[in-house]
Amino acid sequence: MPEQSNDYRVVVFGAGGVGKSSLVLRFVKGTFRESYIPTIEDTYRQVISCDKSICTLQITDTTGSHQFPAMQRLSITKGHAFILVYAVTSKQSLEELKPIFEQICVIKGDIENIPIMLVGNKNDEMNGREVETSDGEATARRWKCAFMETSAKTNHNVKELFQELLNLEKRRTVSLQIDGKKSKQQKRAEKLKGKCVVIEQDCTCHVIRQNEQEEEEKQSQEAELQQQ
Numbered sequence: 001m002p003e004q005s006n007d008y009r010v011v012v013f014g015a016g017g018v019g020k021s022s023l024v025l026r027f028v029k030g031t032f033r034e035s036y037i038p039t040i041e042d043t044y045r046q047v048i049s050c051d052k053s054i055c056t057l058q059i060t061d062t063t064g065s066h067q068f069p070a071m072q073r074l075s076i077t078k079g080h081a082f083i084l085v086y087a088v089t090s091k092q093s094l095e096e097l098k099p100i101f102e103q104i105c106v107i108k109g110d111i112e113n114i115p116i117m118l119v120g121n122k123n124d125e126m127n128g129r130e131v132e133t134s135d136g137e138a139t140a141r142r143w144k145c146a147f148m149e150t151s152a153k154t155n156h157n158v159k160e161l162f163q164e165l166l167n168l169e170k171r172r173t174v175s176l177q178i179d180g181k182k183s184k185q186q187k188r189a190e191k192l193k194g195k196c197v198v199i200e201q202d203c204t205c206h207v208i209r210q211n212e213q214e215e216e217e218k219q220s221q222e223a224e225l226q227q228q
Contacts, residue, residue, distance in 0.1 A: 006055040008048065008174055010165065011075045013062055013100045014085035015093040019121040022152035023085065024061045027162055032153055048166070049175045057162075057176075072100070076107045081115035081165055086136075088120045088149065089128040094139065101143055115168035116145035119161060124151040 014020045021042070025031050028044045042061040047054055060075055076082075082104060086093040097118070105111055120136045123129075133149060140147035146168060150157040159176070166174040 006050060006053075007058045008050060008055055008081070008166075008169075009058045009060065009079050010081045010083060010162075011060045011062060011079035012083045012085060013072075013097065014121075015087075015090070015096045016063075018085050018087040018090065018093045019152045020085050021061050023083075023119070023121060023150060023158060023161070024059055026152045026155055026158045028059065032155075049173075049177055051172050051174075072103070073107065076104050081117075081169065083117050083119055083161070083165060084145075085119045085121050086131065087122045088131045088133075088136075089122050089125050091130040094120075094131050094136070101145075112144075113170055115165050116143070117161065117165045117168070118143065118145050118147045120147075120149040121152060123149040123156065124154045 012020045012024060022032060024042075024044055025033070028046055044059045044061065046057045046059070048057040049055075060079070062072065062075055084097045084101060086097055101116075104114075104116070108114055118136060118140045120131060120133070136149065137147050146164065148157055148161055148164065150161055152158060163176050166176065
């Protein structure tokens with residue numbers, strides 16, 4: 001699919017096995033896979049609202065390997081926003097994000113207006129935690145970026161992560177909520193509600209007709225008695 005000028009491109013970086021693909025798949029498809037499958041590069045698209053019009057959120061799930069530096073530079077060059085993921089169960093994975101962040105700074109120059117989110121994933125694995133929440137927050141303060149802990153497995157803060165990232169965008173108004181568009185659940189609820197109203201109206205009409213018939217029979221019986 002060719003890229004459109006109104007695409008909003010989010011790039012997800014992080015070491016292998018930190019759960020980058022799991023976060024993206026949980027957000028886009030609502031699924032989670034237990035097995036680890038190394039990624040070279042995958043792109044996912046979702047319709048969002050941008051400056052009160054519809055555009056495409058393009059999420060690039062990058063490789064956790066260092067074998068593709070040219071691909072990494074290209075992703076940074078084309079990206080509008082960045083998610084830097086580490087696993088709270090691996091201190092090394094947090095340290096591996098530093099050269100990626102530095103490269104973003106070099107390629108993008110002034111990053112003051114560029115949304116960047118540092119994400120500590122796998123916060124459901126409390127027993128194996130190597131990176132405390134305070135350590136992640138301290139790193140985010142040094143890099144002057146936002147911070148959040150998530151769990152792709154339990155779906156903790158996944159949608160919030162992407163919405164908060166879009167909220168950081170100051171150059172335009174970007175939102176997961178489509179203006180004027182109703183979700184399938186909303187449409188289904190309204191459709192069911194409409195059906196219920198019709199059923200209630202039919203029942204009411206039936207009761208009214210039944211009452212009218214009873215009244216007519218009563219009047220007929222009274223007329224017969226009077227004639228007798």
